[in-house]
Amino acid sequence: MNNRRNFIKQTLSAVALASLTGFETYAKKAMTIEKHNFKLLYAPHFGMFKNSAGDDLFDQLQFMSDVGFKALEDNGMMARPVETQKKIGETMAKLGMKMGVFVVDGGDNWKTSLASGKSEFKENFLKTCRAAVEVAKRTNAKWMTVVPGFYERKLPIGIQTANVIDAYRRACDIFEPHGLTMVMEPLSDTPDLFLRNSDQSYLICKAVNSPACKILFDMWHMQRNEGQMTHNMDLVWEEIAYFQIGDEPGRKEPTTGEVNYRHLFKHIHEKSKANHQEFILGMEHGNMFPGKEGEQKLIQAYVEMDTF
Template sequence: MERRPFLKNISIGALGASVIPAEAFSMHDGPLSQNAFKLAFAPHFGMFDTLAGPDLLDQLRFMKEAGFQAVEDNEMAKRPVEMQEEIGETMRELGLSMGVFVGHSISWNEPDLASGDDENLERFLEEIKSSIAVADRVDAKWITVVPGAKDPSLDMGYQTANVIYALKRAVQILDPYKITMVIEPLNFYDHPGMFLTGSAQAYEVCKAVGSPYCKILYDIYHQQIQEGNLISNITRCWDEIAYFQMADNPGRKEPGTGEINYANVLKFIAGKGYTGLVGMEHGVKTEGKDGELRVIEAYREIDRTL
């Protein structure tokens, strides 16, 4: 299938290290071009839809041209199989890696895995099985797992035991396919009442599951709100972290729009030898071309410090 040319009159590479103005679209000819980022930052679909257009495959091509090495998509499992296959094929052609997608339906309000309910457990395990086919289509190595809401009727110790048991069962399914579920602690402000909230708690659960296919998704945004002390907590959890995500706080937008010193945090992570993905799980502060170009430059500014 021949795709329309989606990049016209732009060359980010020609603009050097300065902030990229929207005027670049009329001032420069040729394809958008940048060297690859040093860290495998992974944008998501919709982040650059003004620049690249609404077509998901065009957005992948744009990400590659802009220097990104990966993409993540929470909604991948909900997309039609044909689209999953097209995305996977295009990513392989471009040499893009697939980041996380959500591997099951998350219970935001009702107790789920923490409850120990057999029906909840069986539904979860069936969804994990279904996620394997999705992962195969797009060459995904990680799936996000969120245990859901707490069960106020049970002591926390019982809830923890229930979650650990559910994750051990899921590991048995994923192990033959070498797919890692990354459990994500969520902050109390955006997601009140969730079972998994802190890095130490996630570390405890992963140690109890005891598998290379159950690790932590350390979302820097969530943990800044939940507990702070980022570098210290990352250090303590290091051997159980398999994936990072980021957004600035407050606002959950691109780095540089809030209080987190991402240059320092990411320099620390890179210095420890991290070669995995860093998901850009955030919105764009300013709508339109200017805002989307500013996102790219925000990551270039960090990249130059690594």
């Protein structure tokens, strides 16, 4: 009975939104969609459901909302036209969705080494941070991803760490007055990357000492780099502001690899509820299976892992 009520309610809301926003084409597709009441704010990205919703970004947003997802993340938001950014922000507000992270992208972030202390890297980073403030305003975003880039192997690790801290303190001077938070992401893609572990990120957050500098705890990267995720998560919890998801191996949706995401989601849900917190969990992974059927399998994987 509850599913039937959700189905009827979702059909009516889709038709109503179509009349308001011009999603007539998508409203016809929405007739067969079941809406799920997820416990956590899982955030898909554009392209994840293009076989079900089509290529139009706003049809995709509508589909995400109709399925029950209440957030979006878009790493490439800064590269989108200003008018598209504004429309994304406006559409998400109408749908009651929250904006997750986008990347503070000033070029090839991996090779731009803040650890080097070189002024040209730092100034480009800060210039991009200032541009990111305007993007955040247009899209109602609160969080943006930052990475310090590669090691500078000619410098001692302590000097590199100090250089990153200095750059992040200056970035906080840009973000903090606007109530925005940059979330630093330890990565596993190559051993040449400076930021790789949660405790290292925690140390930098404590040294920067600003509400505008926190940790993005990407569970795919952390499984690859350090494991013991609930333990390490708890150790750095007070500095975490955002989570991302990906199963290992393969970096696909939960249930396709070795990570026990039901346990992790339950842990995050219970701990955040106890601390009166709310986190967005970015679905920064690929689809394991192709086509509409694969997209439905992805949705069902989240329904299954959200059951606790």
